[in-house]
Amino acid sequence: MGLVTYVDGRYVPKEEAVVSVFDHGFLYGDGVFEGIRAYHGRVFRLEEHLDRLYESAKTIMLEIPLPRAEMREAILETLRRNGLRDAYIRPVISRGVGDLGLDPRKCSRPTVVIIVDTIQLYPKEAYQRGLRTITATVRKVRPDMLNPRVKSLNYLNNILARIEANQAGVEEAIMLTADGYVCECSADNIFIVRGGEVWTAPPFLGILQGVTRDAVLGLARELGFPTVERVFTLHDIYTADECFLTGTGAEVGPVVEVDGRSIGDGRPGRITTRLLAAFHEMARREGTPMYPAEARGAPA
Ligand code: PXG
Secondary structure, eight states: OOOEEEETTEEEEGGGOOOOTTBHHHHHOOEEEOOEEEETTEETTHHHHHHHHHHHHHHTTOOOSSOHHHHHHHHHHHHHHHTOSSEEEEEEEEOOBOOSSOOGGGOOSOEEEEEEEOOOOOOHHHHHHOEEEEEOSSOOOOTTTSOTTSOBSOOHHHHHHHHHHHHHTOSEEEEEOTTSOEEEESSSEEEEEETTEEEEOOGGGTOOOOHHHHHHHHHHHHTTOOEEEOOOOHHHHHTOSEEEEEETTTEEEEEEEETTEEOTTSSOOHHHHHHHHHHHHHHHHOSEESSTTSOTTSOO
16 A cells, blocks of 8 residues: 655645755755654654644744644554554754745645654663664764754754765764763763663753653653763763664664674673563554544554
């Protein structure tokens, strides 16, 4: 079955899902987006993703033309029309069609797109043997320039980091702040485990506050592992017992190598493996049903 995309209130086949070349999302990266996942017909942490979407839009003074309830319903309807119970969902809201100048006042109406597709995952072996990473030479944009907490259509700095990972033949790139502290990866948050404590960078450092990150922090606490949001350096990673990434795509991805140093014993860590299993369990249990009749707890 061909995939269907929501474009400004219409559901169109993938091939017809197009926006204007005058759209400021295309011309300037002026817009915001989300990456959301559905498991077994339930959308994982939909409300948290909607919070982040509307907060990102608020900061860039972009008024999303759909009230939140309509956006929620449009996301669920796009999923239903595609008949996908396990899916990746990508709402994109741009400033809309304007002229060639950057003035957003020329854009009369934001463009709203919701794409639903199957998800591209790291291969299963990557989870068994662990992921390899490098530190990118390109630094994160400073939060007082363009706060990375805004999930905007400006991903070029992350893409440059990903190109460095590709060139090095590894899966992900770690990005540092302008001051050299560990921030996050090109599309994932980063955690380390030291002495049984689970550490990750605090939001003020200029990370994207990942929905998976927050879910994993909650799981770690439930499992009795102390969690610490703190500033740390590459030295803390190189000498950590374990390291892992979190993201909607990666879930909890064990990292076994950073800049040629093997982490811990060079295999996915014990706490990382427990958190990944707990995450899968939670994703199965929780979530907004794509068919509202499927009450919580009913078989999917
Ligand atoms: N940091 C950045 C910079 C991200 O883009 C995350 C962390 C993790 O956040 P969540 O909420 O997903 O736990 C992201 C995730 C992809 C993809 O293809 C992922 C993201 C953006 C674009 C593509 O996996 N964002």
